[in-house]
Amino acid sequence: MFAYIVRRLVLMLVTLFGISVIIFVLLRIVPGNIVDILFDAAGFVDKADKANLERELGLDQSIVVQYLHWIGGLLRGDLGYSYVSEKPALEEILPRIPITARLAGLALLFSAMFGIPLGVISAVNQGTRLDYALRVVSLSGLSLPSFWLGLLILMASVSLFGTMPIFNPNPQTFGQALAIYCVPALAVGFRSAALVMRITRSSMLEILRQDYIRTARAKGASETTVNYQHALKNAILPVITVIGIEAAFLIGGLIVTETVFNIPGVARFLVEAIRWRDYPIVQNLVMFIAVVVVVANFTVDMLYAALDPRIRYTD
Template sequence: MGAYLVRRLALMVLTLFGMSVVIFVLLRIVPGNIADILFDSAGMVDPAEKARIVAELGLDQPIAAQYLKWIGGLFQGDLGYSYLSEKPTIEEIAPRIPITAKLALLALIFSTVIGVPLGVISAVRQNSGLDYVIRVLSLSGLSLPSFWLGLLILMAAVRYFGDIPIYTRTPASLWDELLLYSLPAAAVGFRSSALVMRLTRSSMLEVLRQDYIRTARSKGASAAAVNFNHGLRNAVLPVITIIGIEAAFLLGGLIVTETVFNIPGVARFLVEAIRWRDYPIVQNLVMFIALVVVVVNLIVDLLYSALDPRIRYAD
């Protein structure tokens, strides 16, 4: 296990290095920078002033020199300054990470709590009326875009409650946060729950056809023991994989939902930073999301060996 962890950590470092190069280069080969955007929006045409701003931001330096400066700052804990607000990047990003994390966590809890039990029920009651209802529900979840479902929720709230459940103030308590994030989390988690539901169903159906399941039933084990202790425990590994993927995706995939519900989170802020070519914000945010993805993948791999004793990673 120790050698495996060393290999995985080395692979994580290599992956993050590759991501940093890709992020940095792609941002700079896109036409235009913040100086171009500012001057175009203000209608300015003074090339000397524009050149001065470009030089102050270091955008006139070779890409390799800019990259080394950014990476060196990362290792020293210096994320740079936002081009737009001129504030330290960490001060711009840090308050938004908990907001998106809470929303993503609620959406993940919603998708797991709804998706796994319904997937098990659908597999156990295969080809019954309830199974068909659950399968139609899952197809609906995969078909409905989360932003469209969010708009429907907003319109229904206005129609029946006379209020728009959007982010207008900082929540004063845990209960306020739960009320504020529950609706957008349900809008996002509905699609994830449908994916978890279908994967749980297919995995359970495969497990329930195994010989040891028939042996357990022939020995008089109860239906609950067969379905949950023997069936779900062995069918849960693919489900954990998709839950881990969804957890990583949700952190950066809430752009439209955060916009619809006016939530000042990371995803929405990332889009604004890309629009203004605010390189320090975009680079550090995307690197943070990449770090979350690789860490979640490592956690999922380690959970495999914890949940299934047959899996052992060789040293």
């Protein structure tokens, strides 16, 4: 087990190193940089001023030197300065991470809270009207884009209450925070809940056909015991995988939702930084998202061994 964890940690470091190289090189080979954008917006180009600005930002150096400078600062905890705001990148990024994390966490909670029980109910009642109704709901959730659902929610709010929900990044109480994050989280979590529901249903249907389920019923076990203690316990592993992937996706995949609801989160800030070629912000945000994805996959692998005694990672 220890050797497996060490191998996974080494693989995580190699993966993050590869991602850092790819994002750094891709940003530099894209035509135009922050200097070009600033001078184009001004309507004139003074070659001397442009060269001085590139020298100040370090953009006149080779890609290798720029990468070593960035990765060295990253290892020391120095994320550099934003080219646009001229503030430390850490000060720009840190306040936005809790906002996106709360939104993603609440959306993930909704997806598990609704998706797993409804998936079990759909599998247990296979072929009934209830099953068909739940399958229609799940297909609707997978088909409706979250930004379109968000726009519908905003339009309904205006029609019913005459105003749109205003996002406040600093709620005073837990109730205010829940009310603020609940609407966008439901808009995002509807799709995730539909996906979790379909995976739960498919996994449950496979488990319910196993011999030990029939044996449990033959011994007189109640349907609740069979469905939740025997079947769901063994069907939960694929669901855990999907939830882990969704958790990683939600951290960086809330771009449109944050834009629709005017939420100052990480995903929306990343798009703005890409538009301005704000290299320090883009590089550090992408690395943050990559770390979340890698850690989420590692956590899912560890949960496999904790939830299923048949799985053991040998040395």
